[in-house]
Amino acid sequence: MIFMAMDSLRIGSGYDIHKFLEIMLFENTAKKLYLGGVLIEGHIGVAAHSDGDVVLHSLTDALLGALSLPDIGVLYPDNLKSTKEISSIEIIKYAYGLVKEKGYRLVNADITIITQTPKISAYKEQMINSVSSVLNVDMSRINIKGKTKEGLDSVGKQKAIEAFSVCLISSE
Numbered sequence: 001m002i003f004m005a006m007d008s009l010r011i012g013s014g015y016d017i018h019k020f021l022e023i024m025l026f027e028n029t030a031k032k033l034y035l036g037g038v039l040i041e042g043h044i045g046v047a048a049h050s051d052g053d054v055v056l057h058s059l060t061d062a063l064l065g066a067l068s069l070p071d072i073g074v075l076y077p078d079n080l081k082s083t084k085e086i087s088s089i090e091i092i093k094y095a096y097g098l099v100k101e102k103g104y105r106l107v108n109a110d111i112t113i114i115t116q117t118p119k120i121s122a123y124k125e126q127m128i129n130s131v132s133s134v135l136n137v138d139m140s141r142i143n144i145k146g147k148t149k150e151g152l153d154s155v156g157k158q159k160a161i162e163a164f165s166v167c168l169i170s171s172e
């Protein structure tokens with residue numbers, strides 16, 4: 001058995017990236033873009049087994065990582081038919097449930113979305129509202145911000161969107 005130090009504070013970090021769909025494919029499948037559980041109307045979607053929400057996926061891994069729990073890909077393998085098109089809200093609720101089962105709660109999470117589009121500032125409040133209500137925590141505990149990649153590499157060329165999350169959890 002792995003010894004788990006019973007610290008009252010634990011920190012976690014998570015990362016995720018998803019590829020934007022090609023325009024042709026987008027028209028064929030009409031897959032939508034979800035960020036923090038918010039539907040970004042009219043924006044091209046991403047390739048994913050689930051709904052491909054990079055915000056919720058990176059935050060899920062941060063929450064799990066804070067307690068050294070198995071990561072999102074272990075809990076929800078992308079080759080399972082039963083979880084195809086699963087909502088990332090369901091995934092993060094399950095992960096946060098595991099954290100709460102161990103006696104911890106979220107102190108705060110800071111999330112950075114890196115993408116050329118959409119402009120995150122336009123959706124920031126909506127996303128913070130959405131994530132905090134999914135986790136049932138106060139809005140002041142969640143921060144979300146956007147950053148471009150200044151046109152550099154795959155994210156800068158609008159081929160993908162990525163997110164980094166850091167969270168602090170407490171047992172007190």
Ligand code: CDP
Nearest residue numbers: 115116117118119120121122146147148149
């Ligand atoms: O100014 P700097 O080069 O540091 O950053 P940037 O990537 O050009 O982004 C400038 C500002 O735009 C960010 O600080 C965010 O407030 C906002 N932004 C956003 O809301 N959504 C994005 N997808 C990218 C940037």
Ligand code: ZN
Nearest residue numbers: 016052054057
């Ligand atoms: Zn993902």
